[in-house]
Amino acid sequence: MQQQGYKLSQQVPDDIFSGTILAFIKKMKRSIGFTLAFCLLLPTSILAKDYSLLLVSNADKTYVNDISQNLINNLADSNIRIRTANNHNESITDQYDLIVTIGSQLAHEALQDTSSETPVFSLLIPEQIATHINPGNSRTWAAQVIDQPFKRQLQLIKVLIGSNKKTGVILGPASSVHKRDIERTSKETGIAVNYEIIETSDMIIPALKKALEENDIILSIPDPDVYNKNTIRGILLLTYRNKIPVIGYSKSYIKAGATAGIYSTPDQIANDATKHIKDYFDNGKKFKQKIYYPDSYSLEINKRVASTMQLKNYDKDAIIKQIKSQQ
């Protein structure tokens, strides 16, 4: 299905309209939103051909679709012509001014194509992955990561429990690279952070127990060897029993039992991405920075847990306001 849709675009790149909407719908069978976006782009492509953008995304994932749709919507009124694809294809990448990938896998694939010089902007990539990607010397690449900046999280802790409390952080093999950033941020924010570094997942319990004994709150730093779907129940139960709040890094995490956390929704991610893309083209096809942290974010509090933890400030807007005020 993707191949067929892709071939149609390839044969008549300027005359993409030659195919009827119905035929397209019939062959592509994609979401209605995607089709509408395509239709909206059509007059633009006819009137102005300033910039072309290839949006490579995996339509199987709802949140990807949401981001894509928001992104297309956001860029609809711009001079950026968006062409979507389900995967990277090197033969066509050179025809675009920018390739936007959503997800780690598609970003990896796009950067793997060394023959293309088209700049790549990757959305929705964990920070640990983004830091390990090497796009090559000549290739322009930037990423908008999922992870919230440490500062923002520590500011949250500060808002929630105050700055005089100690924050425990358990770092695994993947997240241990952030130790310096955390330490730096800790200093910036004035919030004490204790580190527990583990090498294997077997060491989680002792490390956690130690962290629980020594700290007032636990800040979760994403690391598959520490926080995964198998360990999270135990971790949360342990923290719960010890009445130590846990700051999560996703809405799901908070829902699972973490006390509170900040995260970016697909809309927020798309909005941030729109801004960065426009900045890219406006800036002469140059990214201002290699890693972009989410500018927009949301706060979530597990009120039942928070109540157990005897936290009293449940006003998310107020909290966010306090965080932003600190920035």
Add this chain to the structure above:
Amino acid sequence: MKNWGIKKRVLFVALLPTILIAISIASYFSYTQIINLENSLHERGRLITDQLANASEYAVFSSNIDILEQIFNKTLDDMNDIIEISVTDTSDTLLITKHNPHIQLKSDSNANHIYSFISDLIKEDTIKFHAAIKTTEIEINDYNESFETHKNNSASNIIGHISLTLSNRTTREKQLTSLIKGAYITFFGLLISTILAIRMSTGVIKPIKRLTKAMDDIANNRLDTRLSIDSGGEIGSLEQGLNSMADEIQSVRQNLEKEVKQATASLTQTLDELEIQNIELDIARNHALSASKIKSEFLANMSHEIRTPMNGVIGFTDLLSKTKIDSQQSDYIKTIENSARNLLTIIDDILDFSKIESGKLRIENIGFDLTEVLNSIITMFTPMAYNKNIEIVNHPLPDKIPNHLIGDPTRLRQILVNLISNAIKFTSNGHVSIKLEIIEQTHDNIHIKFIIQDTGIGLDNINKQQLFKAFTQADSSISRRFGGTGLGLVICKNLTELMHGDIDFESSPEQGSTFWCSIKFEIVPTDNNDTLAINCTDKTVLIYEDYLENINATLGLVTKLGPKTLTITDHNAIEDITRQNKIDLVIIGISRSKLKNNDFISEISKIAKTLPVKFLTIISTFSENDLKNIQSTGLKNTIFRSSPESLIANAISNIMQGKATINTHGTHDLRRTVKRNFNHIKALVVDDNDINLKLAKTILENSLIQVSMATNGKDALDLCSSGYFDIILMDLHMPIMNGFKTIEAIRSTNNPCKKSIIVALTANASPEDKQNAFNVGVNDILIKPFSENQIFTIFEQWLLANANAKSDHSQPSGTETSTSPYNQTAAIELTGGNKSLADELLAMLVLDLPNQKKLIEKIYLSNNLEELRHVVHKLHGGAKYCAAEDLSSSAGKLEDIIIKKDKLHLESAINLVYDNIEKLISYYNEMSK
């Protein structure tokens, strides 16, 4: 099962399905329950293990053993069938093991449990359950773009294992309890079903039993049995039906009883009447029997009493006729004699009829010579027929009729005599013929038809129906015209029937009658009827007869001999035929009508003289004068027509074979007076009748016999004791001591007359009397009235034989001419000087000897001494009369031995007779050469 009562059957039908279903259901549900409990146990084990695994997740994850212990303790407290719980981590390191402390206690506490012993029977087992302790997966990333997605870090969520050991004791107890409860429920269910079935079957069976009992009662005649109808439905209908049936049966029974009573009363009355009638009939029968007996005795006595004086009348008439009397007196005497003999015939008829009526007539079954019987009858009636100028024609016997038969010759003779007598009586001209035919013949038996045909007055149909009725004759005129009692044919009919035969006749008025009787006889197997086997087949005989019946008889006889025959009735044709044909013999038959025709006889004589052919003349006369007259004309070869068949056959044969002489007589003249010189003989006559004594004394003394007399047995016995008598004539019926006892006394003691010849005199010669007489030692029997000839015939028969025997004993062997078995001189003397007669008699004797020998042999083998004595007696008499002295002597001895029943010497005596027979045959053959 066939003999099961209805109760058993109902219970069987009701209970068997119930039991089967109950057991099946109980078994099924018990089994299901057991399986369910077992499955439950396993399910429960798995559930507990899974729950414990889940519960243990946090404790294992956090390595918090205390939590595990708490969980397990709680679990073990709650679930006392869990024996052990243990947890290991992923490296199989044991984290905790918890044993259930209650298990042992529980077991102890159950030691006295009601099911403990049963429970112990069920092997307690433990079941182990294992489960992995897994962490609960909770997604914590909003975007699945985290590192783990491409790091391939799919770490297993298994953090340990839990092992649960579960006891099945509780389950087993539950299973057992379930089984026992099931058994209880089944048992009580069956019990209830059984009770219900019995109650229901009783409800059905009770009325049926009542019905059955009522049926039995009714069957056992308790017909007043009734059932109270307290059942409904079909049983009620049956009860009603049974009652109705009982009513009906009782009603029928009562009616039947009533009818039976009536019938019984009627029958009783009838029986009483019958009884009375029976008694009356019995009385009447006794009276009748008594009367019959009296009548029979009277008749017998009368017969005896009449015969005795008649003996005197006839005897003295005979003696008187031999005195010097004139012709008128002679005529009167003949009239007296005829009247006396007629009277005797009447008496004999009445006596026989009386015996037949009273059933006392016995038929003998002894060997006899048929030819002899027939010849004697022909001889007897020839004078009577010829006196009436009618022909008496004796047709030759059929070839296959044997001479020697077994039967009653006396009664056969009586029948034939009666029939021939009647035929002659009722025939005034023409002929009376006697002819025999074989109806049927087997190896052992022969059925012979005796046909007496006459040309007499005949009978019409009305008279025919009266003919065989007693005391009736054709019509009253016959009685007046011909006389007679009317008993003759009745006697013949009864005698024939007694001999298993039949008698009937055909007759037409003025056409004559043909009477016939058929009688069955046994054949003596050794008989050889070859007396006429004379080979004349190459000869030609010309037969002249002028009377048709004679032609048939003569032609039949000649044909039997084998020669060709020519028959003519015109004597004028004799010469021509003889000249034209090669005639070897011309037989001239002279009938009664031609006998006195001298011209005819002269012509015949002339023809005979002129023709070179031998002539044989057969004449219808019994007169010696007639014979001599014809012989005087030149017809030397003349023979009486009444001669025996064998005699005529021999004459024909002899003439054709060139032998010069022939015998003209058939037998000796019945009227011939034999006067012998018995001067050396001593005789004793015993009779209670003085006339008979006087008659016998006169007759005997005329022959110079020394006569002594006695009037009763006792006197006779005295006389015998005092001296020897050669012959004793003993009357059997006498006062004081009868003849039987007297003879028995003479024979059984050392009486001088022990070996004397004893001749019984009786007027009542029944077979029983004869047998009794022979049994006591009588040599011969003389029936009253006896004639002079009869006396002397017996004297000759016995005394000559005795004399020869004596001479045999007195003379040393070889001194006399005793080497010859035949005394010709004595033979000629016995025949009154007639040598040819003596020769002929010898020839007849010798011809019959082989048959006699075979007959003796056969009877001897059958051990019938009485019949043997009879045959030997006959041989003895015949040999003695022919002067075959050796044979006579040996036969006499054999007879004595048979009489004495001396079986020791019997065989040697028989052999001696055989030797003498052979000697005589050899002697005869030598003489014939």
